[in-house]
Amino acid sequence: MKHRAQAIVAVHLILRRDDDVLLGLRVNTGWSDGCWHLPAGHLEAGESPLDALVRESAEELGLTLDPAHAELVHLLHYHESPPRLNLFFQVRQWSGSPVNAEPDKCADLHWFSLRKLPTPLVGYAGAALARLRDGASYSEWAEAGSAAR
Numbered sequence: 001m002k003h004r005a006q007a008i009v010a011v012h013l014i015l016r017r018d019d020d021v022l023l024g025l026r027v028n029t030g031w032s033d034g035c036w037h038l039p040a041g042h043l044e045a046g047e048s049p050l051d052a053l054v055r056e057s058a059e060e061l062g063l064t065l066d067p068a069h070a071e072l073v074h075l076l077h078y079h080e081s082p083p084r085l086n087l088f089f090q091v092r093q094w095s096g097s098p099v100n101a102e103p104d105k106c107a108d109l110h111w112f113s114l115r116k117l118p119t120p121l122v123g124y125a126g127a128a129l130a131r132l133r134d135g136a137s138y139s140e141w142a143e144a145g146s147a148a149r
C-alpha cells in the first residue's frame with residue numbers, strides 16, 4: 001500500500017517596503033519563542049493558501065491584503081514528521097499600517113533591511129530569504145541545516 005505524505009501547510013508573509021522586510025519577535029507560542037520570524041500561520045481546514053495569508057495578515061498585523069498583490073515567491077519543504085510545506089508570499093502593496101495586533105504572541109514588530117537581518121532569526125526563514133535573494137523558488141530544510149536544491 002502506498003503511504004502518501006500528509007504535510008502541514010504554513011503561509012509566510014514577506015511584506016516589502018523597498019529593501020526592508022517586516023519581522024515579528026515570537027513569544028508564548030511554544031515554538032521558536034525569542035526568535036524573529038516572518039508573519040506566518042497554518043492553513044486551516046477549507047482554506048486556500050491565499051485565504052490563510054489574507055486572514056493571518058489581518059489577525060497578526062491588522063492589514064487588509066488584496067490577494068492579487070500577493071506573489072508566491074518561494075516554497076520550502078521542511079523535513080520533519082509530519083513534513084511541512086512552507087509557502088512564502090511577497091507583498092509590496094497593502095491597505096493600512098501594520099500594527100502588532102497579537103502582542104500576547106509577538107513582543108515586537110520591526111522593519112529590517114534584507115541585507116541586515118536580526119538574530120536570532122528562525123533558521124528556515126533566514127534560509128528562504130537568502131535563497132530567494134539568489135533567485136531560487138524552491139529549497140529544503142532540516143533542523144541540522146538546509147539542503148538547498
Ligand SMILES: Nc1nc2c([nH]c(=O)n2[C@H]2C[C@H](O)[C@@H](COP(=O)(O)OP(=O)(O)OP(=O)(O)O)O2)c(=O)[nH]1
Pocket residue numbers: 010012029031040041042043078080084
Ligand atoms: N518546523 C516547524 N515549524 C513550526 C512548528 N510549529 C510552528 O508553529 N511552526 C511554524 C510554522 C510557521 O512558520 C509558523 C506558524 O505558526 P503560528 O504559531 O504563527 O501559527 P498560527 O498563527 O496559525 O497559530 P496556531 O496554528 O499555532 O494556532 O510557525 C513546528 O513544530 N515545526
